[in-house]
Amino acid sequence: MKNALGISGLILDEPFLWERGKKGRMGMSLPKSDVPESPLSDELVGDGPDFPDLSEVEVVRHYTHLSTWNFGVDTGLYPLGSCTMKYNPKTNERQASLPGFAQAHPLLPAGLSQGVLKIMHDLQIYLAEVTGMPAVSLQPAAGAHGELTGMLLFYAWHQKNNQTRTKILIPDTAHGTNPASAALCGFQSIPLASNANGILSPRDVKALMDEDTAGIMVTNPNTLGLFETHIKEIADIVHAKGGLVYADGANMNAVMGMVDMAQLGVDVLHLNLHKTFSTPHGGGGPGSGPVCVTEDLEPFLPVPRVVAVKNGFELSEDFPESIGKVHAFYGNFGIQIRAYAYILSMGKDLKTASQLAVLNANYIKESLRDTYHLAYDQTCMHECVFTDKHQQEYKVSTLDIAKRLIDYGFHPPTIYFPLVVQGALMMEPTETESKEDIDRFINTLKAISKEAEENPELLLQAPTRTKVRRLDETAAARKPCLAG
Amino acid sequence: MRYLPHTQADIDSMLEKIGVESLDALFASIPADCRRQTDLNLPEAMTEWELNSHMGRLADQMAVCPESRVFVGAGSYDHYIPEVIKQLVGRSEFYTAYTPYQPEISQGTLQAIYEYQTLITRLLGLDVANASMYDGASGLAEALLMAIRVTRCNKVAVSRLIHPLYRRVIQTYFAPTGFEVVELPMTAAGKTDLSGIDDLESFAGIAVQSPNYFGCIEDHQALGDTIHTAKKTLFIVGFTEPLAYGLLKNPGSLGADVACGEGQSLGIPRSFGGPGLGIFAARKAYMRAMPGRLVGKTQDIEGKRGFVLTLSTREQHIRREKATSNICSNQGLCATAAAMYMATVGGTGIRKLAQINHDKAAYLQNALVDAGFEIPFATPVFNEFVVKFPQGFDATYKKMLDKNIVAGLPLEKDYPELSDHYVMCVTETMDKPDMDLLVEEVAA
Numbered sequence: 001m002k003n004a005l006g007i008s009g010l011i012l013d014e015p016f017l018w019e020r021g022k023k024g025r026m027g028m029s030l031p032k033s034d035v036p037e038s039p040l041s042d043e044l045v046g047d048g049p050d051f052p053d054l055s056e057v058e059v060v061r062h063y064t065h066l067s068t069w070n071f072g073v074d075t076g077l078y079p080l081g082s083c084t085m086k087y088n089p090k091t092n093e094r095q096a097s098l099p100g101f102a103q104a105h106p107l108l109p110a111g112l113s114q115g116v117l118k119i120m121h122d123l124q125i126y127l128a129e130v131t132g133m134p135a136v137s138l139q140p141a142a143g144a145h146g147e148l149t150g151m152l153l154f155y156a157w158h159q160k161n162n163q164t165r166t167k168i169l170i171p172d173t174a175h176g177t178n179p180a181s182a183a184l185c186g187f188q189s190i191p192l193a194s195n196a197n198g199i200l201s202p203r204d205v206k207a208l209m210d211e212d213t214a215g216i217m218v219t220n221p222n223t224l225g226l227f228e229t230h231i232k233e234i235a236d237i238v239h240a241k242g243g244l245v246y247a248d249g250a251n252m253n254a255v256m257g258m259v260d261m262a263q264l265g266v267d268v269l270h271l272n273l274h275k276t277f278s279t280p281h282g283g284g285g286p287g288s289g290p291v292c293v294t295e296d297l298e299p300f301l302p303v304p305r306v307v308a309v310k311n312g313f314e315l316s317e318d319f320p321e322s323i324g325k326v327h328a329f330y331g332n333f334g335i336q337i338r339a340y341a342y343i344l345s346m347g348k349d350l351k352t353a354s355q356l357a358v359l360n361a362n363y364i365k366e367s368l369r370d371t372y373h374l375a376y377d378q379t380c381m382h383e384c385v386f387t388d389k390h391q392q393e394y395k396v397s398t399l400d401i402a403k404r405l406i407d408y409g410f411h412p413p414t415i416y417f418p419l420v421v422q423g424a425l426m427m428e429p430t431e432t433e434s435k436e437d438i439d440r441f442i443n444t445l446k447a448i449s450k451e452a453e454e455n456p457e458l459l460l461q462a463p464t465r466t467k468v469r470r471l472d473e474t475a476a477a478r479k480p481c482l483a484g
Numbered sequence: 485m486r487y488l489p490h491t492q493a494d495i496d497s498m499l500e501k502i503g504v505e506s507l508d509a510l511f512a513s514i515p516a517d518c519r520r521q522t523d524l525n526l527p528e529a530m531t532e533w534e535l536n537s538h539m540g541r542l543a544d545q546m547a548v549c550p551e552s553r554v555f556v557g558a559g560s561y562d563h564y565i566p567e568v569i570k571q572l573v574g575r576s577e578f579y580t581a582y583t584p585y586q587p588e589i590s591q592g593t594l595q596a597i598y599e600y601q602t603l604i605t606r607l608l609g610l611d612v613a614n615a616s617m618y619d620g621a622s623g624l625a626e627a628l629l630m631a632i633r634v635t636r637c638n639k640v641a642v643s644r645l646i647h648p649l650y651r652r653v654i655q656t657y658f659a660p661t662g663f664e665v666v667e668l669p670m671t672a673a674g675k676t677d678l679s680g681i682d683d684l685e686s687f688a689g690i691a692v693q694s695p696n697y698f699g700c701i702e703d704h705q706a707l708g709d710t711i712h713t714a715k716k717t718l719f720i721v722g723f724t725e726p727l728a729y730g731l732l733k734n735p736g737s738l739g740a741d742v743a744c745g746e747g748q749s750l751g752i753p754r755s756f757g758g759p760g761l762g763i764f765a766a767r768k769a770y771m772r773a774m775p776g777r778l779v780g781k782t783q784d785i786e787g788k789r790g791f792v793l794t795l796s797t798r799e800q801h802i803r804r805e806k807a808t809s810n811i812c813s814n815q816g817l818c819a820t821a822a823a824m825y826m827a828t829v830g831g832t833g834i835r836k837l838a839q840i841n842h843d844k845a846a847y848l849q850n851a852l853v854d855a856g857f858e859i860p861f862a863t864p865v866f867n868e869f870v871v872k873f874p875q876g877f878d879a880t881y882k883k884m885l886d887k888n889i890v891a892g893l894p895l896e897k898d899y900p901e902l903s904d905h906y907v908m909c910v911t912e913t914m915d916k917p918d919m920d921l922l923v924e925e926v927a928a
Contacts, residue, residue: 038846046733051831070592072580100543106757112547142813180800180810283593284816286759324656328621329757347529434489476782
């Protein structure tokens with residue numbers, strides 16, 4: 001393909017940290033001591049950790065080299081489905097690093113921490129407004145942590161009603177963390193199959209929902225990128241049996257300003273600030289997974305909670321029915337600031353962001369429908385799911401297509417997920433990608449399909465332009481080497 | 485809006501390709517009764533410059549150095565963070581990447597985490613460390629759950645000298661499980677008292693914290709020897725101040741099976757309590773039972789060294805409800821920052837820095853004793869300690885707050901029998917004049 005983004009550059013190799021340096025070097029300006037030395041007894045003192053001694057320059061070179069082996073959103077299109085890899089605004093980083101926030105001790109008296117309390121208070125109000133849910137806790141540190149918090153809320157709610165419910169319904173289009181989160185609260189997952197249209201049927205829910213079931217965990221829009229059209233009816237069925245509805249809001253980027261989650265019958269919803277609200281993923285975290293709940297469930301939210309009082313805000317523990325604490329302090333506050341800055345920068349354009357995210361996904365879907373097999377042929381939300389069905393006859397698979405995309409300078413989509421689709425390629429472009437970049441991505445995927453037909457070896461060997469080529473994951477797991 | 489690149493012409497031509505009339509028509513699959521009826525009621529969008537002013541005003545309402553002197557640690561510590569760490573962790577190739585699912589274009593993250601895992605095993609004297617947990621508290625809760633999984637005993641014991649907020653997180657995690665959490669009392673010297681436990685065998689794990697919430701260094705060796713008289717029981721050592729292990733004997737060498745705690749001290753800003761870093765390390769025997777991501781070394785098809793996420797059959801996306809944990813996103817960038825910090829301070833430096841922390845704490849402790857105050861627990865400490873002030877000290881404490889001096893953290897709320905006891909912290913950032921001022925003020 002002509003004018004491909006991915007061309008090879010100079011890649012510098014880099015040894016391990018401990019293969020660099022010399023004993024006696026120091027990369028940090030050690031503070032002077034202005035007090036007498038006070039040795040601890042020999043019984044307590046050890047030899048000190050076997051860390052290398054590096055100069056400041058060596059540390060800088062080391063990590064600069066490593067960084068060039070990575071691909072981030074700032075590098076290019078990152079259409080990882082269900083991960084919402086939108087642009088991470090630079091101003092958000094600035095705000096989070098302001099000394100007043102970055103250096104704040106979490107146990108300061110309220111009088112000395114009004115700035116952060118106001119941010120937490122207002123962010124909760126904004127998230128309540130965007131979701132339509134009346135009450136919010138910012139304490140969960142990630143999406144799965146929000147799910148766990150949600151399941152703890154379910155447990156507490158049923159316990160208050162003197163009920164022990166042992167099961168929970170989890171659709172096959174849910175995120176993988178859902179069953180694991182439910183299991184931590186002792187709920188047995190009851191799998192719920194989606195129908196031929198990729199969504200849930202009220203009839204199937206009705207058949208499984210009973211008074212032993214705590215409720216349902218729905219991802220809406222689901223991991224096929226489809227809106228659960230029958231959500232209200234499903235919620236009614238679950239509520240009629242005394243159950244609760246949990247919505248995994250990881251895909252909230254599709255519907256900001258478009259739906260009201262409380263109106264859908266949702267009782268608990270978690271958000272991923274590191275998806276919908278533009279905070280960075282950091283190569284794995286930190287994230288932030290606030291939970292939003294109905295008035296009925298509000299008394300159970302984690303403590304402490306920020307409350308408005310005369311002359312400002314304070315943290316209150318005065319919620320006797322609370323499930324307690326899920327984080328030592330108040331969650332990943334540094335991430336909450338970034339989301340707050342994003343909402344203040346976007347204002348009502350949050351709705352536009354959702355509209356454009358859905359536009360970009362549908363544009364990809366329509367542009368590639370003749371090239372790749374579309375798992376479910378209908379208007380999608382923020383992501384669309386293709387498969388490798390057409391390319392299989394050339395003996396190439398989803399994995400090979402993904403790896404070839406790397407050579408062309410794109411991050412691959414999510415692959416082999418959701419599990420209900422064989423050989424899934426799940427694409428979520430997000431709203432921050434321009435039409436030109438999306439066109440380039442589309443043309444690249446078309447070129448790859450042609451390569452599959454004419455020269456499949458190009459796919460099977462890919463990637464070839466990266467620092468390393470395909471890695472032996474089986475050997476890594478068989479004989480784990482986890483430290484040097 | 486500067487983050488949204490679409491021109492009207494782009495939107496029109498894309499809608500035409502899709503074959504719908506309007507942006508709204510893309511949402512036709514959402515039933516009318518599920519649609520939001522009102523506009524978003526949010527403040528009008530701010531410009532970049534308005535946002536800077538707004539945030540600046542809020543930041544100015546916070547008590548931070550150098551205007552204030554906060555003598556509080558208790559799980560969140562004020563240490564110098566070299567500029568290189570801020571700059572390197574701010575390289576967007578690191579911070580704008582996702583979890584490294586595509587290893588060929590994630591080797592930077594993967595090698596950085598592999599190096600983090602390695603440095604943590606060296607710091608704590610254990611065989612394997614994971615890629616991080618949410619924080620010290622959730623890490624400890626998950627360590628106790630792991631102990632229950634591997635031993636199949638349904639009871640754990642937790643020292644009363646573990647950070648009270650960590651113990652509350654453990655309670656929350658354990659509430660729906662039906663497993664029992666027994667609280668271990670403390671001795672008059674401010675250390676964990678195991679003597680009341682006569683059925684060690686029935687415990688899946690026993691957790692202490694060292695240095696503990698009072699700053700006292702626990703006697704690991706004796707605790708470990710006692711705990712290991714029971715064949716299966718895991719000895720879990722928690723911590724909130726990992727810098728202590730720059731100086732102290734590490735938990736692994738003293739018999740710990742698991743060491744887990746908060747790593748914020750290692751180059752991560754306090755940020756009102758998060759994001760921090762849940763550190764989790766264990767003996768090799770528990771590798772496959774551990775929660776969290778693990779990075780392993782391997783080779784590519786040409787024999788070149790490379791790294792991948794490994795042992796993922798433990799994890800939620802493969803094992804679903806049978807996973808060792810539900811954790812997915814972790815604190816990866818904080819782990820990267822911690823590795824950068826450990827590399828920057830180095831083996832020689834961490835020892836010196838840890839010694840300075842101890843020296844400063846000892847200086848303040850002595851100065852308070854000289855001023856007539858009581859140090860109630862006669863146990864060696866690292867950079868935190870408890871002081872007992874005279875009855876009615878809270879009035880002085882409040883007066884000092886007005887001068888932006890936070891004279892430690894009162895213990896009475898969590899330890900009702902310890903009225904007028906305060907836990908104090910000093911690190912390398914606290915100068916002698918600051919400490920002298922504190923002594924002067926508390927004595928006034």
